[in-house]
Amino acid sequence: MTPIHLGAVDLAVAAVLVLLCAGASIALHLRVHRQVLWAAARMVVQLLLVGLVLRLVFRAGSPVATVGIVLLMIGAAAREVAVRPVQRLRGGANYRIGAVVVGASSVATVALALLTAIRPSPWFDPRYAIPLMGIVLGSVLNSASLGLDSFFGGLVAGRAGIEAQLALGATMREACAELTRNSIRRGLIPLINQMSAAGIITLPGIMTGQLLAGMDPLEAVKYQILLLFLLTGAGAMAAAGAVYLAAKSVTDERERLRLDRFVP
């Protein structure tokens, strides 16, 4: 079965729904019509640009171009992780945490999938590596930013309790243990939801895409299962890594809680 190609008219028909949404915003005084139209226009331009770039990279098959695209994606995801919490560490430490956890967890899981399960030739084939990286990064971004936001927020809210434990001789690791666990758990919730809902409540995006592209449903399911396993591993690594690095950033050599390291 070959995929059904979409033309400009097909997309224009679907765009009517966006116009209806903007119209409803005007009629109901929701005052979001400008944002809806701007976001839709931005999405179309971004995706068309990405499509054009990917077409060029796929055709070239160059490892340098593939690595360049992957690094750009990791950089953008790391930035999102860094800016999500209300609290920012001085000296751009949020960005360092974001870059380390996003880079390490996504590269490790995508490399694992490319070298073991999918095994394209060459192994870095951009047609596989880039989409896989995109999906994994989405999950990693979610888990790391939820974990980081939860941990930093918990430190500020629970400062008195943490310092009371320190004052009685606890280490920072002991004093923050409960908060650390809760923050990592928070980062894992979207992954658990995603796996629990897959197939019953939702048809995951990648599987839907492959079904629409004409793939046999069982083959599409196998890909989806592989992806969900990858996303879970990457997300767990990212959430745990973000929280542990965050804890290290607010602990000094005398086991003090250093909230003064946040930008006021």
Place this chain on the structure above:
Amino acid sequence: MPDHDPLSTRGPRLELDALVSAHGGPFDLQVEPGECVAIVGRSGSGKSVLLRLIADLDPHDGEVRLDGLARSSCPAPNWRRRVVYQAAEPAWWAATARAHFPSAGVPAVLALLPGLGLESPLLDIDIARLSTGERQRMALVRSLACEPRVLLLDEPTAALDQASTLLVEALLAARVAAGLSILFVTHSREQAARVGHRVLEVRDHRLHAP
């Protein structure tokens, strides 16, 4: 063989040497074994800053010694088990008071409760259901259960009625007589004169004679 603890080899005596941070100091002070030093001063004068610096909870310069042993040579958690700081509003991090004590320490805790007018069932009820005064006395139990050499108390009777205040003072006096050294921050000059062998005042973030 038990761990060797250099802090336990000599009697306690606290010595502050030019302790200074962005929020107060320099503070210089010596506290003898079994001495209670009362600290008075207006709100915001730096009394709590002084106690937090001694407990090593805030970054600063200067040195503190316990029996001649420099704090900088001692891991921070070990130091804070010997020199225990109790904040003016003690915080709790578990659902019940009992959950704040290691199970091996519960007999000692149970022995402390009557002296402060507390009953053992209070250990197992939701900490939020204790009155402010009960929580403050329970915090003192928590601090004493660590068996510190020096106790840094920030307004430990601020939320207590007269009877409970006297119970706390009597218990602390007995501990001081047994060798415990205390820095006792209070707003009341009468209480300072009652509990302290010496009274000092923090003015403009420095220690002075009152």
